[in-house]
Amino acid sequence: MSDPLLKVDNLHVEFKTGSIITRAVNGVTFELNEQENIGIVGESGSGKSVTATSILQLIPSPPAKVANGAIYFKGKNLLKLSSKEMRKIRGNEISMIFQDPSTSLNPVFTVGNQLIETIRAHKKVSKKQAKQKAISLLDLVGIPAPDKRIDMYPHEFSGGMRQRVMIAIALACDPEVLIADEPTTALDVTVQAQILNLMKELQERLGMSIIMITHDLGVVWETCDKLLVMYAGRVVESASVKDLYQQPLHPYTWGLLDSQISEGQNSAEPLASIPGSPPDLSYEIKGCPFVERCPYAQDICYQETPQLNETIQGHAVACHFQTSEHQLERKEREYSDGDAT
Amino acid sequence: MMETLLEVNGLKKHFPVSNPIPFKKSTQSVKAVDGVNFDVYQGETLGIVGESGCGKSTMARLVNQLIKPTDGSVIFKKQNLIDMPAEKLRQMRQKIQMVFQDPYASLDPRLKVGELIAEPLVIHQIGDRTSQKQRVEELLEIVGLNKRYADRYPHEFSGGQRQRINIARALTLNPELVICDEPVSALDVSVQAQVINLLNKLQQDFKLTYIFISHDLNVVRYMCDRIAVMYLGRIVEIGTFEEIYANPQHPYTKALFSAIPKESPFEEKERIILKGTVPSPLNPPSGCHFHERCPVAIDICKTKEPKMITKEKIHQTSCHLAD
Structure with missing residues (x-):
């Protein structure tokens, strides 16, 4: 097997606020192969999003600091790149979809503007060509009448539609890795089903790898091949x-x-x-x-x-009692309505 | 049959939209809740499900009169809350309490937990300082928090703990009906399970009746005896959960249930993916509100509003095709 597309190696990220150092990520290692879907699950504060944003170096520094580790993308260590080189990768070869579609689009620009900006930042194309590409992208993510919708502002779109626009922007430069940070958490179930379907379909068509960050195991069963807890x-x-x-x-x-x-579970148990x-x-x-x-x-x-x-x-x-020689016996479920702290 | 605690008849709430021409009267309105009928029986949990914008939360606020309805009646313990004199309504409201969604936004950051929980007692002038303090300690224990926490501020607590404080606050005046508006949506799964267990235990201990609003169908399935499915301000299907789950009649309910995420990576699921998005409640479609997105719509759906049809004693739906 060839080298993995993306390799995160022993990543440590800490946040320094005053004299307090919060170690948000403590030695995360994983590999992402081509056309693979990896899910990352965990509770709030478990470091899922910090890991993902560190890959694209989107975490504000200071207070955040990568204390140790390396992130290899196609053999290059992303942490060693200059900011100019990094900008060529960000949004181009690796792109990201954020959780909240209503705050991650700029309200004072039309969606077309925001799409064209992304395309022209990475590709040498004329405005006209970029607009054509933008329309075809909106069409790709299933927005009806894309030639009209392209001139509308984000507030004229519903939550699900905005998330489609976000996906269109993320796909603008045919990325090889797509990082989706809780892409459906803010959406209704019926819309969530639409968006997950769309992502699966696009992946088959465009052949990219996806890192799916979520706290919903249902979403993982739906979309991922591999899972990190x-x-x-x-x-x-x-x-x-x-x-x-x-x-x-x-x-x-x-x-x-x-x-x-x-x-089949009901409130009796x-x-x-x-x-x-x-x-x-x-x-x-x-x-x-x-x-x-x-x-x-x-x-x-x-x-x-x-x-x-x-x-x-x-x-x-990572458990002392779960090794190839020795294994834990799983106990009955624990019930609790109390608060241990 | 169980006793009816709450009866909602023809409830409507239309929010007027300001006219773009200055000084002109508004002519349009958002029909947030548009003719809703349902009963809540003593001791049960009625779940209300539907997508955002379908009027779930507006309805909750109408039930305890936080906002005044445009039309209809809310009958609680055989008394109509609408047009009730203010002082009497205040007394009745002690028996209807609410738990809100966002545990971070619904507690005043400048009040201590003890003050927050005692506030309803102060407002209704019940007991003196010492008895209020006792009640606060008792309530903290009921919801599984240490009674020393009364002297702390909300920011010192995690989301799950804050939701416990909210629940304690709702219980202060011994209510009979508690309206939970997405009480666990903002919490992590493991914490969510703790809060759900607590709500269930309290229901048994204090003989509470719940109206449980949620968009998470798994939580609703676990918590509720009966559910009402809402779409664009109207109830499209109401009945016991098992009955509706096993035998959904309305095409919207079918699509909603089919959108529940898989329970395991091995499950194969037949999905009904709905076209488009929820139409604007400003200009709801004619006839059946759902006809534009309905996969099985026929001509009559465009013109005639469907009536509630009783399928079984425990199951009603409003669809022309359910006959």
Whole structure:
């Protein structure tokens, strides 16, 4: 197999505010191959978005700082590039869709303007050609009457339509990697179904790789091949989606899967949940970050931080008790309506 | 049959839109809620689902009279809340409380948690300082928070904890009906499960009746006995969840259920992808509001508004084709 298209290697990102250092990302490593869909899931504050924005270097610095690690795209370390070189990649070879379609478009320019701006920033084409391309892009993402809609302002579009415009802008330069940061969280279910369908269809047609960041496992089952589960700025488990669903290994993943409401469950039986809340990342974490909430925790978990190790082919987990020699027995679901803190 | 706690008849709310010509009277209005009828029975949870802009939240605000309806009646415990004298309404409102969606925006950042929870008691002049303080501590324990938290400010809490504070506040006056407007949408899954468990436990302990508004159909499936599906200001289908889920009659309900994300990577799902977007409530389509996007619309749908048809005792729908 050839080199991966994108490789994030031991990435550490920290935010410095005053004398407090918050370690938002603590050693994230993953690879993205061509035409592959990777999902990243985790609770708020687990470092999903910081990882993604670090790839494109969109995080404000200061306060943010990449403390360690490397990001290779086609063999080049993106962190070593000059800002001019980076600009050639950003929006061109790697592009991004953001969560909130209503705040990520500029309200004082027409959508056509914003599309043409992106195209002309990266390609030497005339205004007329750029406009033609913009119209065909709007058509591609399923906006009716694109030749009229191109002269409209973002406020004249609905949420779902705005997200389509965002996708059109992201696709303007035929990117090889598309980073989608919670692309459907702000949308209704019926619109979410439309957008996910569209993304799948476009991927088949254009052959790009997608990094899908979400907290909704339903979206992952729908679209991804591989899944990274993040907790407290670390990847705690990574596997193919099917493996992870059939044989999850990390206790946090178990909790996450158990908290999903499944068909046939009703309010007579309480929902499983993970007691407590994630650790504060502005303190040094000793041992496993999940230890306080883990029902299987033992002495070693407080002392040593487990590393992400491949236990089965293609399935890695960061847990002291999940190795190829030794495995944990999964307990019954935990129920809680209380607050541990 | 269970006792009816709340009865909503022909409820309408039209918001006037200002005329672009200065000093001219407005002629258009947004028909946010356009003729809604439903009952809520004692002790049940009625779920209200629908896309954004379909009038779910406006309806919630109409039920507890935060806004005045254009037409219709809201009958709570056999008394019509509309046209009720202000003082009497204030008394009745103690029994109808609300939990809002955004736990960050719905708590005053300058009040301590204890003051926030005691506020309803102060407003209604119930008890003295000591008994109010006792009540606050009791409520904090009920919602699973430490009673020492009464002296802290909202910003010191996480989203899930804030939502617990909101719930405690809603319970202060021993309500009978609690309207939850997307109470868990802003929370992470693991925290969401905790808050849902809490709401369920409180319902049993205090014999509460819930109106539960949500766009998350999985949460609604878990929480609710009956659901009402709304589209563009009208209820298109109402009944028990099992019945509607197993046997949806309205084409919109079918599309909505088919859009629920998969439960596993192995599930194969037949999707009904709707065309277009929800039309503007300023100019809703004639006849059946859904006909422009409906995959099975016939001629009559364009001209005639469908009536509610009772399919089963527990299931009603408004579609010309459901006959």
